[in-house]
Amino acid sequence: MPAALHIHRLNKHFPNGRQALRDVSLTVQHGEMVALIGASGSGKSTLLRHVAGLVAADAQSPSLIEIDGCCVQQGGRIHHDIRRLRAQVGFVFQQFNLVDRLPVLMNVLVGLLHRIPRWRSWLRLFQPQECALALEALARVGIADCHAQRASTLSGGQQQRAAIARTLVQGAKVVLADEPIASLDPESSRKVMDILARINREDRCTVIVSLHQVDVAIKYCPRVVALHHGQVVYDGASSALTPALLRRLYGVQADEILADAAPPAAAPCVPSPTPQWTMAPAAV
């Protein structure tokens, strides 16, 4: 069985000469929940955008990205059938990417557009069972009662949950979430992360989530991939992250991160059966 995600020797230079990714190789198996961490500018978003086939790697490089054995891009060329492949990948953005003026239910139904005839998608004609599917997805993320509201009237946390409901309706087997909680308050962040963990657990969805908050990465993701100046400098158990690595990744900010992660004594991030920052999974 092919891996959920396979990345081989991914390099990216932007036209201004900046190298955002350096020889990134990574394999993620089906059903994993992986956190992508690293300081601002380390390349997390750029990596996820390459995986989604939104950005092409350096031309004539040996790069290869495959999702479930299907080529997303190779040698800096995005696969010609990327639209079909993208339909299998859910993308959750920091800024939600909902259509503000449309009702929440319609925003969720957008996840079905790749599956219905084009004439129906143009007319936004959805069948009762499709609406029922969207309502069920909204119920799973806890906002079914908001289905008739315009997306713009939802709170940030609710909008992000609607965006996740859209990926549920889409039937995505791989969900890429790019800093999904960066603009949310702690309670909304918890709800969004709980939902991502639930779809990982219950739907066996592979989730790759970029996060600024190391404590959240440790709490929710058994595996962490850390980027530093576009290079993978750590790929392993989140419980085995060390203060030394966090200092390398985040510089002076690391002390703040360590304090957040383990409040009482700048406790070492050594593997332990019950790390102090691991809270019991909370219900959505």
Ligand SMILES: Nc1ncnc2c1ncn2[C@@H]1O[C@H](COP(=O)(O)OP(=O)(O)OP(=O)(O)O)[C@@H](O)[C@H]1O
């Ligand atoms: N379109 C672009 N043109 C030039 N440079 C870019 C472009 N997009 C990103 N970069 C640069 O590539 C590097 C990686 O950026 P990226 O947004 O991937 O980092 P990040 O880890 O996601 O940061 P943040 O956590 O702040 O979102 C940065 O140095 C950024 O300035």
